[in-house]
Amino acid sequence: MRYHLITGISSGIGEALAARLILHGDNVIGLSRNDNPMLRELAGRFGIIYRFIPADLSETGKLPALVRTFLKEIDKKDLSGVSLINNAGTIEPVGFSGTTGSREIKNHYLINLVAPAVLANEFIRLSRRLRIRKTIVNISSGAAHKPYEGWSSYCSGKAGLNMLTRTLGAEQKKMEFPVRVISVAPGVVDTPMQKLVRESNETEFPMRRRFAALHEGNKLLSPQTVAERIASLLFDDSIEGGSVIDLREFRHPRLDW
Numbered sequence: 638m639r640y641h642l643i644t645g646i647s648s649g650i651g652e653a654l655a656a657r658l659i660l661h662g663d664n665v666i667g668l669s670r671n672d673n674p675m676l677r678e679l680a681g682r683f684g685i686i687y688r689f690i691p692a693d694l695s696e697t698g699k700l701p702a703l704v705r706t707f708l709k710e711i712d713k714k715d716l717s718g719v720s721l722i723n724n725a726g727t728i729e730p731v732g733f734s735g736t737t738g739s740r741e742i743k744n745h746y747l748i749n750l751v752a753p754a755v756l757a758n759e760f761i762r763l764s765r766r767l768r769i770r771k772t773i774v775n776i777s778s779g780a781a782h783k784p785y786e787g788w789s790s791y792c793s794g795k796a797g798l799n800m801l802t803r804t805l806g807a808e809q810k811k812m813e814f815p816v817r818v819i820s821v822a823p824g825v826v827d828t829p830m831q832k833l834v835r836e837s838n839e840t841e842f843p844m845r846r847r848f849a850a851l852h853e854g855n856k857l858l859s860p861q862t863v864a865e866r867i868a869s870l871l872f873d874d875s876i877e878g879g880s881v882i883d884l885r886e887f888r889h890p891r892l893d894w
Contacts, residue, residue: 638664641655642760651669655667657868672691708764720774720872721773722773727744730742772872773816775818776823777802779822781799803881819880819882826857
């Protein structure tokens with residue numbers, strides 16, 4: 638029996654990944670501002686545990702208690718694996734530095750970097766004695782490696798998330814029952830966030846036309862395709878902890894997860 642704690646399950650990659658795991662027979666606990674009735678109905682149809690915990694990830698002081706609740710309530714009798722998937726994120730504020738608000742910048746880093754770090758810290762601490770497969774997946778972006786004008790917060794936040802992954806990976810190699818931590822950049826995916834990107838003002842985000850062209854040319858990846866690829870990595874021991882993976886370049890040797 639496997640359990641997954643996933644942030645941002647209301648839409649996009651988080652929704653698709655939660656659905657894929659439920660269909661595989663895994664239990665899902667979602668952290669998000671809004672519940673997802675589709676996931677609740679799907680889990681009920683297949684007799685899978687799905688629980689929604691309302692959470693504002695910018696309120697980082699409340700997150701440790703949510704991880705404690707998650708690990709306390711799961712059935713450890715037949716537990717074979719547990720994971721934390723830091724999927725939730727925000728693109729806002731979009732705009733050149735000097736034109737955005739300080740409160741928006743703070744909120745961005747709280748959601749995109751501080752929340753994943755806090756959740757990972759608590760997950761590692763509280764699962765220390767569990768002798769099972771333990772995995773943290775951080776959803777990153779190609780923007781972690783390339784500067785985009787108007788995305789200073791997004792680029793730097795995702796770069797920080799990748800370095801968090803590398804550092805945790807190095808630390809966990811020294812642990813008796815390690816947590817495998819990986820970072821995954823999914824590519825350009827057809828999600829509500831991409832819609833916001835296309836609706837950006839070109840003076841605030843000069844690369845807007847590139848993303849609009851990808852959408853018009855039907856070149857965006859579907860959340861379902863990306864979810865399948867991420868799911869295949871979750872408990873694959875051949876992926877080394879601390880790895881930063883770009884799904885556009887990665888060819889997985891096996892999909893029988």
